[in-house]
Amino acid sequence: MRAVHFGAGNIGRGFIGLILSRAGYEVVFSDVNDTLVSELRRRKQYTVELANDTKDTETVTNVTAIDGKDAAAVADAVDHADLVTTAVGVSILKHIAAGIAEGIKRRVERGARPLHVIACENAIGGSAQLKEHVFALLDEATRAKAEVSVYFPNAAVDRIVPIQHHEDPLHVQVEPFYEWVVDRSQMAPDHKEIEGILYVQDLEPYIERKLFTVNTGHCVAAYLGYVAGYATIQEAMKDGKVVDSIQGALEETGAVLVKRFGLDQGEHKKYISKILDRFRNPNLTDEVTRVGRSPLRKLSPNDRLVRPALQAQEYGIPTDHLALGMAAACKFDIAEDPEAAELQQVIRSEGLGVALTRYTSIPADHPLHRQVLEQYDIINS
Ligand SMILES: NC(=O)c1ccc[n+]([C@@H]2O[C@H](COP(=O)([O-])OP(=O)(O)OC[C@H]3O[C@@H](n4cnc5c(N)ncnc54)[C@H](O)[C@@H]3O)[C@@H](O)[C@H]2O)c1
Numbered sequence: 001m002r003a004v005h006f007g008a009g010n011i012g013r014g015f016i017g018l019i020l021s022r023a024g025y026e027v028v029f030s031d032v033n034d035t036l037v038s039e040l041r042r043r044k045q046y047t048v049e050l051a052n053d054t055k056d057t058e059t060v061t062n063v064t065a066i067d068g069k070d071a072a073a074v075a076d077a078v079d080h081a082d083l084v085t086t087a088v089g090v091s092i093l094k095h096i097a098a099g100i101a102e103g104i105k106r107r108v109e110r111g112a113r114p115l116h117v118i119a120c121e122n123a124i125g126g127s128a129q130l131k132e133h134v135f136a137l138l139d140e141a142t143r144a145k146a147e148v149s150v151y152f153p154n155a156a157v158d159r160i161v162p163i164q165h166h167e168d169p170l171h172v173q174v175e176p177f178y179e180w181v182v183d184r185s186q187m188a189p190d191h192k193e194i195e196g197i198l199y200v201q202d203l204e205p206y207i208e209r210k211l212f213t214v215n216t217g218h219c220v221a222a223y224l225g226y227v228a229g230y231a232t233i234q235e236a237m238k239d240g241k242v243v244d245s246i247q248g249a250l251e252e253t254g255a256v257l258v259k260r261f262g263l264d265q266g267e268h269k270k271y272i273s274k275i276l277d278r279f280r281n282p283n284l285t286d287e288v289t290r291v292g293r294s295p296l297r298k299l300s301p302n303d304r305l306v307r308p309a310l311q312a313q314e315y316g317i318p319t320d321h322l323a324l325g326m327a328a329a330c331k332f333d334i335a336e337d338p339e340a341a342e343l344q345q346v347i348r349s350e351g352l353g354v355a356l357t358r359y360t361s362i363p364a365d366h367p368l369h370r371q372v373l374e375q376y377d378i379i380n381s
Pocket residue numbers: 006007008009010011012030031032033036068087088089090092095096120121122157158159160161162
């Protein structure tokens with residue numbers, strides 16, 4: 001069994017590759033980072049260390065890599081894969097679509113077995129987005145055949161994996177917790193189950209609970225942490241004021257989630273508290289620049305701040321803390337982050353109100369828009 005995984009980065013090596021290798025797959029990573037590719041090809045294994053007191057370490061074996069820039073190699077790998085997964089970043093999905101499309105074309109021509117393609121990105125409908133990019137590149141006849149032989153089940157993935165700073169470029173330190181949930185209703189009827197994946201009939205509550213709790217809380221920690229001058233999430237979590245704001249934001253998203261999905265309030269409270277403990281993990285060093293990265297994506301209408309805030313507004317649930325998170329995102333001034341640089345440039349040249357409407361799609365006359373401007377003024381005062 002061979003899995004082709006796009007993205008040999010932090011979550012690719014530290015989570016997806018590990019689970020697939022444990023389940024008996026040969027894992028072929030496709031990446032554009034030459035060092036990662038050549039080291040994976042040479043050593044065919046790497047180590048994953050848990051961020052616990054005993055630093056438990058596991059060797060992940062039966063792995064190799066191909067150069068993601070080599071279109072022929074990528075298409076060939078997809079053609080001969082039993083499973084395709086990705087963890088490249090949702091905005092990169094369009095760049096890997098051509099290789100996947102070419103591989104699918106060849107599979108369809110030779111009548112290959114059904115294939116699952118699972119995007120393991122932080123987004124609602126990540127695999128569906130990838131499917132759209134891929135199918136746009138197929139001719140009508142191939143599309144019709146792929147429609148019944150290539151499945152793109154959506155997924156939710158949860159494991160905190162910071163930027164790595166080790167001498168060994170393949171070694172990766174991860175938090176002990178993990179959760180990988182896949183939408184069974186979008187899979188081939190006779191699909192094989194992989195140990196380590198939770199298959200569910202309806203992914204919506206899982207992905208929204210994850211994105212609007214773990215990722216909402218995380219980005220509020222990163223943006224407020226940045227504003228307060230902290231370099232890491234762990235430092236920010238020692239500031240009671242920052243923690244109160246995260247807690248407030250998660251109470252707001254929590255009220256939405258409880259209402260939307262009928263979650264048990266007490267259970268959800270425990271879920272929030274477990275997540276705050278994960279952020280505090282003293283064995284991790286997770287930079288606010290990583291967790292806050294790509295603020296335009298994080299401020300986009302379907303992402304972790306705006307979507308739950310708009311839902312909260314509809315339900316009459318307060319949104320002060322989510323608005324504070326959005327305002328703090330607008331203060332995230334990291335020159336090396338192209339989205340942060342763009343946001344700052346637009347705020348400087350056209351003003352916060354214009355920037356906010358452009359990137360969040362919140363109309364200027366919406367109460368949430370006003371609330372974000374107010375919170376921004378409070379931060380500045
Ligand atoms: N790190 C985490 O804690 C975490 C947890 C859950 C989900 N995620 C999600 O997983 C995805 C990856 O995040 P990450 O933290 O591992 O990022 P990362 O930057 O460590 O890894 C991304 C990898 O993709 C590679 N890549 C870029 N363009 C490519 C291309 N065209 N073809 C093949 N590979 C390409 C990069 O070289 C890099 O190695 C994101 O969507 C992120 O939201 C991350």
